[in-house]
Amino acid sequence: MRLEQLTPELAVTVKQQLRQSAEVQQIANHLNIKNQMDVMALGKEPAIKLAQFSDRMLQMLATSKANDSSALLKQLEDLLVKFDRQESTEEKGFFKKFFKRPAKKEEDILASYPIISRDIEKIHYQFVVMEDTLAQDNRMLAQLYNEDIQYYLELEKYSVAAEMKLEEIQTTLMPMYEKQSMSGNQMAQMELTTLQNSAELLAQKIDELEKSRMVAILAAPQIEMLRQGNHQLIEQINNAFVKTIPVFKLGMMNAIQNKKQQLQQNSAAAFEKRMHQFGGANADAVQLSMMMAQQTDSTLSLEDIWETLMIGIADYRQLRDEQTTKQQQIEQQLMTLQP
Numbered sequence: 001m002r003l004e005q006l007t008p009e010l011a012v013t014v015k016q017q018l019r020q021s022a023e024v025q026q027i028a029n030h031l032n033i034k035n036q037m038d039v040m041a042l043g044k045e046p047a048i049k050l051a052q053f054s055d056r057m058l059q060m061l062a063t064s065k066a067n068d069s070s071a072l073l074k075q076l077e078d079l080l081v082k083f084d085r086q087e088s089t090e091e092k093g094f095f096k097k098f099f100k101r102p103a104k105k106e107e108d109i110l111a112s113y114p115i116i117s118r119d120i121e122k123i124h125y126q127f128v129v130m131e132d133t134l135a136q137d138n139r140m141l142a143q144l145y146n147e148d149i150q151y152y153l154e155l156e157k158y159s160v161a162a163e164m165k166l167e168e169i170q171t172t173l174m175p176m177y178e179k180q181s182m183s184g185n186q187m188a189q190m191e192l193t194t195l196q197n198s199a200e201l202l203a204q205k206i207d208e209l210e211k212s213r214m215v216a217i218l219a220a221p222q223i224e225m226l227r228q229g230n231h232q233l234i235e236q237i238n239n240a241f242v243k244t245i246p247v248f249k250l251g252m253m254n255a256i257q258n259k260k261q262q263l264q265q266n267s268a269a270a271f272e273k274r275m276h277q278f279g280g281a282n283a284d285a286v287q288l289s290m291m292m293a294q295q296t297d298s299t300l301s302l303e304d305i306w307e308t309l310m311i312g313i314a315d316y317r318q319l320r321d322e323q324t325t326k327q328q329q330i331e332q333q334l335m336t337l338q339p
Contacts, residue, residue, distance in 0.1 A: 003149045006220035011156070011213075018160045027161035033169065033198040042205055043158030047212040050151040054215060054334055057144055057223070061331050064137055069130060069320060073313050076123050076241070079116070080309055120249050127241040134230045134237070141230070145223045152216035159209040166202045169195050215334075222330045229323040236319055240312025244305060251302035 001017070003010070018024050032038045174195050180188030 001153060003153065005224075006149050006152055006217060008217055011152070011217050014153075014156060015160055018156055019164065021157070021160075024157050024161050024164070027157060028164045028168075031161065031165050033165060033202065034194060036201060039198070039201050039205055042162055043155055043209050043212070046151050046154035046158070047209070050148075050155065050212055050216055053144070053147055053151060054219070057219070058331060058334055060137075060140060060144075061226075061327055064133075069316070072123065072126050072130065073317060075119075076245075076309065077313055079119060079123070080306060080313075116252070117249060120245060120252075124242070124245040124249075127237055127245065131234055131237045131242055134234045138227050138230045138234070141223050141227045145220060145227070148216050148219050148223065152213055152220070155209055155213040155216060159206060159213055162202055162206045162209065166199060166206065169199045169202070174199070219334065222333065225326060226323075226330065229319075229326055233316070233319055233323060236312065236316045240308065240316060244308050244312065248302070248305045248309060251305055254302075 001014070001021070003014070031042065174192060177188045177192040177195060181192050
């Protein structure tokens with residue numbers, strides 16, 4: 001039997017189907033109920049593996065650094081805060097908005113761009129690493145999910161086999177020996193006592209297997225919940241940061257280029273004025289210099305990108321906090337379910 005997903009509702013159907021399984025019937029038929037060691041060993045291997053699985057999952061949740069993003073978000077936020085949009089109504093232009101100190105010279109602004117560009121690249125790289133870490137965590141969670149299903153199926157097989165054997169003892173064997181012992185058959189009485197002890201031991205084993213299988217059943221939707229939460233974080237990082245930060249940097253580059261072109265335009269205008277003062281100049285050369293100095297205003301698009309990044313920070317913080325809360329709840333539940 002193969003399962004793609006596992007839920008408490010689906011587990012009920014699986015248990016019923018396994019009663020018709022030839023493998024499960026063979027396990028039940030080969031179980032020596034008179035051998036206490038055989039009964040105690042029933043389903044022991046998958047139960048041990050599931051316990052180790054729970055430990056691995058708890059360790060993964062405890063050591064994952066995927067949600068440790070507070071410092072990185074603060075770095076990006078601090079960089080974006082320099083972009084003072086309120087000054088846009090006072091003087092149009094990227095530089096008056098991005099640098100809050102009005103006394104800053106244009107030469108200093110141009111010189112500081114490489115530092116800002118480097119900081120943006122570092123932040124962008126860290127978001128790429130964070131996205132990759134979340135993707136790795138999700139691949140691990142997918143592997144754990146498949147393992148959990150396999151451990152559940154193995155445990156369910158032994159649990160159903162034990163239930164079928166107990167039903168056989170209680171509905172067929174014990175009534176038969178009870179009837180014989182009532183007629184004074186001492187051998188039947190001894191056999192009945194053995195069956196009663198076996199039935200009690202099997203009931204304990206079924207209860208033990210039931211607890212283990214419930215760990216697997218309850219862990220599956222929790223793993224899937226973590227995967228979905230991580231996927232939302234990956235999408236948020238990709239859309240709000242990984243794709244957007246390079247565009248923001250490009251907008252800065254355009255603004256820098258525009259400022260340089262503006263300086264060139266001013267120089268060209270001064271050059272044209274001087275040429276006229278000195279009796280004329282090559283009109284074509286002057287016109288060409290003016291055309292090369294033309295600029296386009298990219299402030300509006302840069303502000304839009306700024307808005308996207310700031311909203312992205314807020315949205316990501318909310319998603320991350322929700323995912324952290326879910327993760328903590330799942331850790332507590334797994335610790336509670338551990339034998």
